[in-house]
Amino acid sequence: MIRVKSEEEIALLREPCAIVRDCLNFVGGRICPGMTTEEIDALVHDFICASGAEPSCLGYCGYPASACVSVNEVVVHGIPGDRTLEEGDIVSVDLCAYKNGFHGDGARTFAVGKISAENEKLIRVTEECFFKAVEGLKAGTPLYDIGYKVQTHAEGNGFSVIRSYTGHGIGREMHEDPSVPNFGRKGTGVRLAAGTVLCIEPMIAAGNWRVKVLDDGWTAVTQDGKCAAHYENTLVVREDGVEILTL
Ligand code: MF3
Ligand code: CO
Numbered sequence: 001m002i003r004v005k006s007e008e009e010i011a012l013l014r015e016p017c018a019i020v021r022d023c024l025n026f027v028g029g030r031i032c033p034g035m036t037t038e039e040i041d042a043l044v045h046d047f048i049c050a051s052g053a054e055p056s057c058l059g060y061c062g063y064p065a066s067a068c069v070s071v072n073e074v075v076v077h078g079i080p081g082d083r084t085l086e087e088g089d090i091v092s093v094d095l096c097a098y099k100n101g102f103h104g105d106g107a108r109t110f111a112v113g114k115i116s117a118e119n120e121k122l123i124r125v126t127e128e129c130f131f132k133a134v135e136g137l138k139a140g141t142p143l144y145d146i147g148y149k150v151q152t153h154a155e156g157n158g159f160s161v162i163r164s165y166t167g168h169g170i171g172r173e174m175h176e177d178p179s180v181p182n183f184g185r186k187g188t189g190v191r192l193a194a195g196t197v198l199c200i201e202p203m204i205a206a207g208n209w210r211v212k213v214l215d216d217g218w219t220a221v222t223q224d225g226k227c228a229a230h231y232e233n234t235l236v237v238r239e240d241g242v243e244i245l246t247l
Pocket of ligand 1: 056057063067068095096106201232
């Protein structure tokens with residue numbers, strides 16, 4: 001069941017979302033070769049706590065960190081550890097903050113130093129997929145138009161769309177209905193109501209979309225070992241468009 005939010009609830013949601021935005025910008029400015037993924041996690045943890053919020057990921061279904069830090073072939077849910085970032089890597093940072101009784105959620109993929117033209121394109125197209133999906137999105141839009149637009153743009157650029165992870169509703173819970181796939185048939189799915197709060201999060205692979213989860217139970221990698229990128233924002237569906245809360 002989709003829980004549509006009131007203006008009062010949306011007002012409470014703005015602060016955790018702003019913290020997510022600021023934290024992503026803060027971390028993005030500090031990514032450099034030689035850094036470990038757990039150093040990124042520590043930056044995220046301290047930033048969120050210093051903002052008076054809680055890192056929603058920490059302890060979520062047993063997840064052991066405050067951020068998901070996913071390097072190269074890691075698609076999502078990379079558990080921070082001693083992996084060191086190298087020049088030419090790409091690293092996705094996904095984090096959630098809880099404050100005022102609400103969660104905000106966002107992700108970005110960052111370049112580590114100078115990266116290949118192919119990886120530049122992967123990051124750019126993944127971001128573009130998000131903006132294509134929100135273009136024209138407003139109350140009454142069929143849910144799966146989002147995935148249709150993401151998929152069309154990704155595949156049109158020679159990339160593929162991850163199938164086994166999706167965007168989602170968000171609010172008092174980190175994951176609420178509806179599930180928001182990054183693929184789909186135009187004109188299908190529930191028509192979104194004004195006040196629906198969604199996380200739209202294209203996860204795009206340079207090669208094949210098939211993934212496997214490592215023995216740690218979280219880390220999702222591409223089966224072909226090629227890179228993947230991730231871009232996510234929390235937004236409110238409005239009568240005449242969207243209000244993006246994590247930008
Ligand atoms: N932020 C992720 C999402 O977009 C959730 C990560 S799962 C967790 O849904 F266990 F790390 F919290
Ligand atoms: Co999310």
